[in-house]
Each structure stands twice: as C-alpha cells, then as structure tokens.
Amino acid sequence: MATRALALPASFSLPTPLATVLRAVVLALLAFAIFGPLLNLLLWAFAERWYFPNKLPIEFGLTYWYRVFQPRGNALASLGTSVWIALLTVAFSLAVAIPAGYALARLKLPWRGAILLTFLLPQAVPNLPVYVNIAQVFYQIGLNGTILGVVLVHASHGLVLAVWIASAAFASVDVSLEEASRNLGASPWTCFRTVTLPLATPGLIASAIFVFLESLDEFTGTYFVGVPDVTTLPLLMFNATMGGNYQISSITALLLLIPSIGFMLVVERFLKADVLAMVGR
Amino acid sequence: MTSSAHASAQVLRGRGAALALIAPALAVVGIFFVAPLAMSVVVAFRAKDGGFTLEHFAKSFDLYGTDLLFTLAIVVVSTLLIGIVAIAIAGYLTLGEHPRTVAALRWLYRWPLFIPFVVAGQLMRTFLAKNGMLNHVLIGSGLIEPLSAQSLLDWRGIVIAFVWKQAPFVTLLLAGAMAALEPQHIEAARNLGARRLAVLIDIVLPQVRGTLLVGLVLSFVTMLSVLSVPLMINPNSPTMVTVDVAYRISTHADYPVANALCILSLLLAAVGAVFYLRHAAARVEAT
Numbered sequence: 001m002a003t004r005a006l007a008l009p010a011s012f013s014l015p016t017p018l019a020t021v022l023r024a025v026v027l028a029l030l031a032f033a034i035f036g037p038l039l040n041l042l043l044w045a046f047a048e049r050w051y052f053p054n055k056l057p058i059e060f061g062l063t064y065w066y067r068v069f070q071p072r073g074n075a076l077a078s079l080g081t082s083v084w085i086a087l088l089t090v091a092f093s094l095a096v097a098i099p100a101g102y103a104l105a106r107l108k109l110p111w112r113g114a115i116l117l118t119f120l121l122p123q124a125v126p127n128l129p130v131y132v133n134i135a136q137v138f139y140q141i142g143l144n145g146t147i148l149g150v151v152l153v154h155a156s157h158g159l160v161l162a163v164w165i166a167s168a169a170f171a172s173v174d175v176s177l178e179e180a181s182r183n184l185g186a187s188p189w190t191c192f193r194t195v196t197l198p199l200a201t202p203g204l205i206a207s208a209i210f211v212f213l214e215s216l217d218e219f220t221g222t223y224f225v226g227v228p229d230v231t232t233l234p235l236l237m238f239n240a241t242m243g244g245n246y247q248i249s250s251i252t253a254l255l256l257l258i259p260s261i262g263f264m265l266v267v268e269r270f271l272k273a274d275v276l277a278m279v280g281r
Numbered sequence: 282m283t284s285s286a287h288a289s290a291q292v293l294r295g296r297g298a299a300l301a302l303i304a305p306a307l308a309v310v311g312i313f314f315v316a317p318l319a320m321s322v323v324v325a326f327r328a329k330d331g332g333f334t335l336e337h338f339a340k341s342f343d344l345y346g347t348d349l350l351f352t353l354a355i356v357v358v359s360t361l362l363i364g365i366v367a368i369a370i371a372g373y374l375t376l377g378e379h380p381r382t383v384a385a386l387r388w389l390y391r392w393p394l395f396i397p398f399v400v401a402g403q404l405m406r407t408f409l410a411k412n413g414m415l416n417h418v419l420i421g422s423g424l425i426e427p428l429s430a431q432s433l434l435d436w437r438g439i440v441i442a443f444v445w446k447q448a449p450f451v452t453l454l455l456a457g458a459m460a461a462l463e464p465q466h467i468e469a470a471r472n473l474g475a476r477r478l479a480v481l482i483d484i485v486l487p488q489v490r491g492t493l494l495v496g497l498v499l500s501f502v503t504m505l506s507v508l509s510v511p512l513m514i515n516p517n518s519p520t521m522v523t524v525d526v527a528y529r530i531s532t533h534a535d536y537p538v539a540n541a542l543c544i545l546s547l548l549l550a551a552v553g554a555v556f557y558l559r560h561a562a563a564r565v566e567a568t
Binding site for chain 1: 296298299300302303305306307309310311312313314315317318320321324379382385386389390391392393394395396397398399400401402403404405406407408412413414415417418421445498499502505506507508509512513523526527530536539540543544546547550554
C-alpha cells in the first residue's frame with residue numbers, strides 16, 4: 001500500500017512541494033515498517049518491567065542481560081554451540097564445495113546439467129520431509145542430539161550455496177592468467193594454488209560467510225535433529241519466546257541479529273557483480 | 282564458457298578427474314537430501330503390512346484439509362505481495378529521479394535481508410500483538426480507537442512476517458537485474474514522453490521477468506518449509522502444514538501422516554517449480 005505510491009510517474013506533474021512531502025511520507029512509512037519491529041525488540045531487550053497498557057517499558061535495566069551472560073547461563077553455552085556447529089559446517093562444506101565448484105566451472109563434466117540440477121534441489125524443494133526422515137534415521141543410528149548430526153544436516157543444505165558461489169567464483173577468474181602460468185611451466189596444482197585459488201578467494205569467503213550464517217540461523221533442521229541435547233541459539237530463543245520470556249528471547253534475538261545485519265552491510269564488498277552474474281550458469 | 286572448458290582440459294585431464302572432484306559433494310547431497318526425500322515418498326504410501334496405500338493421504342485431508350488450503354492461501358498471498366513490493370522498490374531504485382530518495386531507499390530496504398525467519402517471527406510476535414508497538418503507534422496517531430485495536434497474530438501476522446523477511450531478497454535480485462539493463466531503452470522511452478510507470482511496466486519488467494520469477498519461486502518454496510514463523514505467530518488451527526507435521530511427530534510419532542503432509546506440500550511446491558522450469562526451458566531455447 002505504502003510502496004505503491006513509489007511507482008507514481010513523475011510526469012504525473014505533481015507540484016514539487018507536494019511530491020517532496022509524498023516522498024518523505026512514503027519513506028517514513030517504509031522506515032517504520034522496517035525499523036518498528038527492530039526498535040520494539042530493542043525496547044524489550046532493555047525492559048525490566050513492561051505490561052499492558054503501558055506504551056513503553058516502566059523500567060529499563062540490564063537485569064536480564066546479566067542473567068543471559070552469567071558464566072554458567074544457557075545463552076553463552078548455546079552461543080558457543082551455535083558458533084562451533086557453524087564453523088564445522090563451513091569447514092565441511094567448503095572442503096567438498098571447492099573441488100566441486102572448480103570442476104563445474106573449469107572441467108569437462110559429463111551430465112553437467114543433471115549435476116547442476118541436483119545441486120539445485122535443496123533450494124528448490126521444501127526441506128521439511130528431509131529433516132523429518134533424517135531425524136528418524138539419525139535416531140536409529142544414534143546421531144540424533146549430537147553435534148555431528150546437526151553439522152551434517154546444516155552442511156547438506158549449506159553445501160548447495162557453497163557449490164554455486166564457488167563455481168561462480170572460479171568461473172569469473174580470467175582463464176588467460178591460468179594459461180600464462182601454465183605456459184611458464186607451472187604444474188596444474190601450482191597453477192591452481194598460486195593463480196586460480198587466490199583470485200577466487202573473495203568469492204570463496206562470501207560463500208563461507210553464507211554457509212556460516214545459514215548454519216547459525218538454521219531452525220527447522222536443528223529442531224528435529226538436535227533435540228534434546230543440542231540447543232543452538234535459535235532454539236534457545238524459540239523456547240524463551242514460547243515460554244513468554246520476551247526479555248531473554250529479545251536479547252538472544254539481538255545476538256543473532258548482529259552477524260546478520262553486519263553481513264548485510266558488507267555483502268557487496270565480497271560478492272562482486274561479476275561473481276553474482278555467474279551464479280547458476 | 283566453452284573456451285575456458287577447453288583451456289582447462291589441459292589443467293586437469295579427463296572426465297574421471299572432474300567426476301572425482303565433484304563426487305564428495307554429490308554424495309553429501311545424495312545421502313543427506315535425496316535419500317531422505319525418497320524415503321518420505323515410501324513412508325507416505327506404505328501400509329502397515331508393507332503394501333501400497335492411500336490411507337495416510339485420506340487421513341491427512343481429513344484432519345488437515347483446512348490447513349492445506351490455509352497454507353496455500355498464505356503462501357500465495359505472501360508471494361504476490363512480495364512481488365508487488367519488490368517491483369515497486371526496485372522500480373523506483375532504477376527509474377527514480379530524486380537521487381537522495383533513491384539513496385535512502387537503497388540503504389533502507391535491505392535491512393531484513395539476512396535476518397533469520399525465527400527472529401522475524403519473534404519480532405512480529407511482539408510488534409503485532411494487541412498491545413504491541415504497531416497498535417500503540419496507530420492509537421497514538423489517532424488512526425484507530427483504543428477499543429478497536431486488535432491482534433494481528435493470525436494469518437495476517439504470518440503474511441506480514443513473510444513479506445517483511447522475503448521482499449528484500451527479491452528486491453535485491455530484481456534491482457540487480459534492472460541495473461544491468463541497457464539504459465538507452467529506458468532513456469529512449471522517457472524521451473518519447475512515456476510516464477515512469479509505463480516505462481516500468483512496458484519496458485523494464487518484461488526484460489527482468491525471469492529474475493522476478495526465480496526470486497518469487499525460491500521465496501514460495503522457502504515459505505512453504507518455514508516452521509518457526511507459524512509456530513510462533515499462529516500455532517492454533519487453522520495453521521500451516523509445517524506446524525501439523527511437527528505436531529504429528531512430536532506428539533503422536535505418526536511418521537506416515539507426517540510424510541503424507543510433506544508430500545502434499547511438495548506438490549504445492551511443484552506448482553512453483555513448473556513455473557520455474559518453464560521459464561528455464563524458454564531461456565535455454567532463446568540462447
């Protein structure tokens with residue numbers, strides 16, 4: 001509703017002051033729609049007491065922050081678990097995605113179309129049936145509720161993005177540079193190590209960040225596979241929300257927001273347009 | 282692309298090497314994605330005695346028919362709204378003539394881009410509640426009476442959370458595609474006196490239809506799979522199928538019906554996939 005007005009043609013010949021006011025109003029509405037919920041979260045995170053019908057918290061304070069960050073608190077343990085799982089997921093995903101991405105970008109691959117389609121599946125198919133059945137199998141072989149189980153589930157999903165971006169990153173490396181290095185007598189491995197890999201590094205870092213964030217934020221897979229022993233930050237937040245403890249859940253949500261918003265602000269530095277243009281080719 | 286493939290054939294010879302490099306990744310996707318998916322189909326159609334049956338589907342429709350429709354409606358409405366918002370914002374970013382507004386909009390729209398669904402659910406749960414910030418602002422600005430304040434934590438809350446979270450993603454894709462268009466086309470049309478809305482609809486949108494479709498289909502499929510948002514905003518019936526699947530498993534350990542529900546949501550996603558494949562096929566033919 002608010003945004004439709006944005007598409008108003010300029011040659012609609014609104015008087016200039018009116019157009020300025022209109023632009024300001026639409027931007028303000030959009031800003032409220034985007035930042036309102038975030039501001040609300042901030043208020044909850046620092047509210048000591050807040051109940052109906054008060055528009056603002058009755059008392060601000062840090063009591064709940066102490067509770068979240070107390071040395072043996074659940075939140076710090078969950079944060080540690082989340083980061084550890086995300087790092088393992090990145091390591092595992094990149095270890096298999098880098099060779100795969102290189103093969104897709106540079107080598108003659110039989111059934112290339114079918115392989116690309118396979119790597120498309122986890123993004124193009126609802127994941128719920130996968131999690132449900134993995135959880136059942138993992139339960140039988142004792143992987144449910146283990147870090148390894150959760151990492152495998154996160155990696156099977158994160159891998160897809162990693163392969164796509166790695167493949168795009170390798171494809172955007174200028175082939176003539178590789179040829180020059182080979183003509184000067186470098187072995188294939190030396191050429192890859194000293195020319196291709198360094199040039200593809202920004203794209204690979206972007207794919208690592210994507211996988212890290214996806215793992216850090218993942219909820220549904222962990223919900224089915226991680227229970228009851230692996231509590232990541234999103235699960236802790238969910239439990240706090242469902243238990244009606246909005247302060248704890250808001251503080252946990254803030255912890256999850258920091259990397260997400262940080263990445264949003266720098267994403268274009270890592271993911272250049274030339275790499276983006278090669279995704280899915 | 283082909284020239285690079287030829288050149289690199291020198292770097293690593295043979296298809297065997299290429300397959301060896303890609304095998305681990307394929308194995309991971311095969312074991313942890315394709316196999317469980319196939320298992321879902323088997324479990325959904327298997328009777329207690331091991332034979333073929335449709336009873337789990339009958340039971341699914343019986344118990345959750347309303348929720349299936351509810352899910353479809355929510356996801357379709359959300360997808361349409363995401364499309365409208367993305368077109369409006371990306372269109373203004375491309376055609377807007379007021380540099381400061383364009384800059385502000387570009388800075389503004391992408392904040393929810395990487396915010397996880399589970400956090401979006403938590404944000405909306407407090408923001409849209411009866412005594413949440415939205416109602417306080419509406420009452421404070423005199424737009425509604427205090428007594429007419431209502432909670433939006435039903436289907437509307439789910440739709441708002443979905444649009445809030447997914448619209449920036451589609452906008453990012455769409456704005457990127459629009460920025461890559463030939464500026465001459467747009468300028469020519471503008472010089473001939475076309476209004477900006479007409480330029481957007483008649484000239485810009487047809488050229489970026491593919492990108493828009495990909496973004497919307499990916500969002501459609503993603504939203505079908507989200508468990509946290511409906512669980513946090515509207516867990517009571519009618520609700521989304523994902524909540525029913527979780528309930529079927531955690532409370533009844535009823536894997537057959539849970540898998541039947543999963544297959545049904547796969548079918549909904551397949552409708553989206555058909556759109557996508559049609560477009561992909563058209564693009565292959567065009568090149």
